[in-house]
Amino acid sequence: MTQEMRADYCIAGAGPAGSVLATKLAATGKRIVLLDQGPSYSESERSAMLRRGLETLNDYADYNDDAAQGTVTPHSSAAADGQVVDWVAQRLFGIGGTALHFEAIMGRPLAGDLKVRSLYGFGRDWPIGYEELEPWLLRGEQEVGVAGNEDNPYASPRSGPFPMAGHAYSYFDREMFGPALASLGITGHSCPRGIPTEPYRGRSECLACRACKFCPSGARYSADRVHIPMIDGQENVTILPDVSLRRLETSAVGDRVVAAHAVRVEDGSEVVIRAGRFVIALGGVETPRLLLLSAGGGAAGQGLGNMGGQLGRGFSDHVHPYVTCDIGRHAGSRLGFETMVSEHFRQNVDRREENTYWMLGSAAMDWFPVGMEAAMWSTHGDVLSLDALRESLPRMVTLSGMVELEGRGLVELDADSLDAFGSPIAKVTMTLTDRDRRTTERMGEDAARIGEAMGVTNMSEITPPDFGLGYHPSGATAMANSPDDGVCDRDLKVFGAENLYVVSSSVFPHMGANPPTLTIIALALRLAAHLEGRRAV
């Protein structure tokens, strides 16, 4: 049986973007329908996941492990060949989105990241500048509750302070990583986190549980714990978990979305939502896929916003290489996340030739499976010394990078593979360029220099050698000044569709080395203001 609903706004996707947007629009009294393909996870389910992880010795236990069929949409990827590498999803489906399991690093873009074409001759410029985005980044930090210090000499200007002080440096960062960076003329500085250092708007401060994915203390930002409770139960808001949006129906000439057609994951029954405006916030892969699946008449013939053939183009991500080291002395206790990073390699780089990256150091006991290297380094000749292995583990540290890419990937529909409801899944072709590969190599060389300065006794090869991707998909429905360059305009309205908007990392014309979540939230806040008819913060 088909259920019909009417609303002022239909928002698809209840990750940070959709949730933040919904709270702001709901405050104006508008009728909101917020839907997500995944479930809403209760606190008892969260604790059960952590308990099961302990029970089964599986610290990789995750939110969608036992998802019902249809909850997780698979994707395909071009096979590794030359410059094309497999793209592996780390996406989550559910109220809270992929940020259900994120590390809450709230890095900002640099001003130059938004003008890479003009300044450095690669990638695509944003249609807005840093000065326009910055106030929304600041507001986003307040929404999330970011802990950070104004000690980053490489950052672009800020118009206000962080909501609270950053996390105190770990023993490792203070005594080993920081001094090693300093000896090379590099500044280590605080890592901004959406993990409070003091109680913040009803949330606890971090209690150092070191299982951030499930955050037993409730400190770490998660949209389902922070923004959804603000609107849950409100008369003008309907939240629909476990409802999969299948396509957008457009008018005959394709200039307007008439309805969103969805199905309930549980039984496949249809839900039709008619709204004044539609906002798609389905993340870096499903957002472009939905616009492709919604090809209709007229201007929407090749997919919504695709009159310039840009839908799906410019897909990007970050590479996450790391090295494991034996630092020769106990690296200290852990908090569960890095407290110091360096953005030195975002500024001190010839960006005409190479990309930029973040450098992070970590006492490697949190989540890196270091047993392989430690066992290898404890084997001498034909003797594996278990005593040496036991002694070495507290000495293991990692240096890791978050590396910017040029953005030459592609998202398209895979007509040969269908999802649980019969629609083509997304096919992601991740193309790495020579400059992408050069940057990853250089990150390995820089890590070796830092390792040497820390006095490491052993260091692994850079891992993974075949590129670790899949955490920060972006770019496939880019903002632009015209349909020839992107899919949506500077206000995130999809070209050619007067009542359709997108907000996710997919709208980034280019993604610098910073994690995307803060920028996504900033864009959601900016979109809310635009839809309310406001311009300024």
Added chain:
Amino acid sequence: MSAREWKRREFIKVLMSMPVGYYAAGCAPGSDATAPDPLGVLVLALGPWSEGQRERAEEFTQRFLAAEQVVGLYRPDSDGAIESIAARFPDGAMAVADLDLTTFSAEEREFVVPFVQQLYSFIEVRFDIANEPRWGECLGERTRYTQAPS
């Protein structure tokens, strides 16, 4: 109390109501757990434990044996190697100092090296070695991570 605070407390209450022993699939710590299972013998012998940690080691070993996806990495393909390596150790052996791989057959060697690598990659094993409180346990002393290791 706000809804969010209530949810947080609900989470902690449910989590903390489960004693660690409960995780061991009905095997309470301190029960007879000399791990006659050959794979259990290896966990006990090759793991990070010192003699004073027998109860903790046995509890971990039982959970290891109950974790199907972990055991499935080794069984049944390596049953022969597991049994022959386990036979090298006396009952209840713990804290074995080293393995002279020249005394291992090719099959045994092919099994034991990745097994040790895997064993020392478990977060609990790594935390245990570093005297780190249990994974997921909220710490009262939040600044512990800033202090020099004792």
